[in-house]
Amino acid sequence: MLVDIRKESFNAYQEILSYQASQDFSGKCGATASFVGSMRDFNDDRKVTSMTLEYYPGMTEKHLNAIAREAIEKWNLLDVLILHRIGKIKIGEDIVLVASWSAHRKEAFESCRTMMEQLKSSAPFWKKENTTAGSKWVEKNTSG
Amino acid sequence: MLVDIRKESFNAYQEILSYQASQDFSGKCGATASFVGSMRDFNDDRKVTSMTLEYYPGMTEKHLNAIAREAIEKWNLLDVLILHRIGKIKIGEDIVLVASWSAHRKEAFESCRTMMEQLKSSAPFWKKENTTAGSKWVEKNTSG
């Protein structure tokens, strides 16, 4: 299990590849579901040029670790990887990665989506969007 | 949109990386959901050593293309990638990849899972498992 907060930009699929290479899922894993959230150049109707992500050092890591551990237990997963960016994020950069390794597809799909929804609704991160008309805190995540 | 049947082994996440590099999703894509099915060394309680995947040349491609096109239309996706192995498959090799690129996560998750279930229930592929006790056609996919 790996949960990590990243100050530097990362490529989500490269991270999955590196993580898989460091583990031994081969033959046991039948199903991997993953979700990658990336930085768009619009939100609702605003043109966004970049974003700054704030977090709660200590609590954010603790909270994400709890989400991952509970998912592994609930769905009997082989492993979970969660990465999340903080700091200044440019258009097109990856913000979040959630991946589940399982023997079966149902567990992989359900755990990946549930972890992502939990992260969105409760992990302490806050986005401030920088637009051509100034900076603005995002007030609320859209429901999934 | 890319739908492809592969005789040679592929690495699913490398394929996503290459495909993304050939497209221009940056800034438009907020959410990518992907599923990778890989070859396990067991099925139910049987020890499996390898697998042979048969398909219906012409119909399989046509059917997968229809699944991808309908998903793009229904969920207003930016793009879809579907890859599927055929022929002899070794333990740990990737069998199937389904990925959806979308502006929003709900559409990415739902389309990826729906395409995977459609593929499982109706795309013309057949698995023959080679075990230490001989070869056997898989009779039925487990429900998702």
Added chain:
Amino acid sequence: MKVSVKYFASLRELIGEASATVEIEENTTVDALWLSISERKNVEFDNVMMTVNMEYVKPGCRLTAGDEVAFFPPVTGG
């Protein structure tokens, strides 16, 4: 009239061939064709899936000269 018939996977092995050209009467339905083939080949198979020109069809689907018909077991891809 003639139609081409294909078999896949375990059904291909039971029938003993991958494809054939079959002479049938006009207005024959796809399930009638399967009945005559399975009787002639002495093959019993539950849950056979049927396609005509690469589309799934209902058993009562009527065939046309030159159709590509396929019979196969439940699919197990993915």
Added chain:
Amino acid sequence: MKVSVKYFASLRELIGEASATVEIEENTTVDALWLSISERKNVEFDNVMMTVNMEYVKPGCRLTAGDEVAFFPPVTGG
């Protein structure tokens, strides 16, 4: 008794500081603490989220000396 208080995001900007050490009476609840802070700082904020020692808590949660309390707006990660 003393507790440490942290503020994040828009609430940090409204309060004008990221953290503080606050003297409170024993058995003070987390929502009573928020009320006194928001009145003193003249800050109005709906939907404030509250954590004690990095766990979400209900408004009636009673504080203990040395607790780390945090107040922040709805989270917007992912």
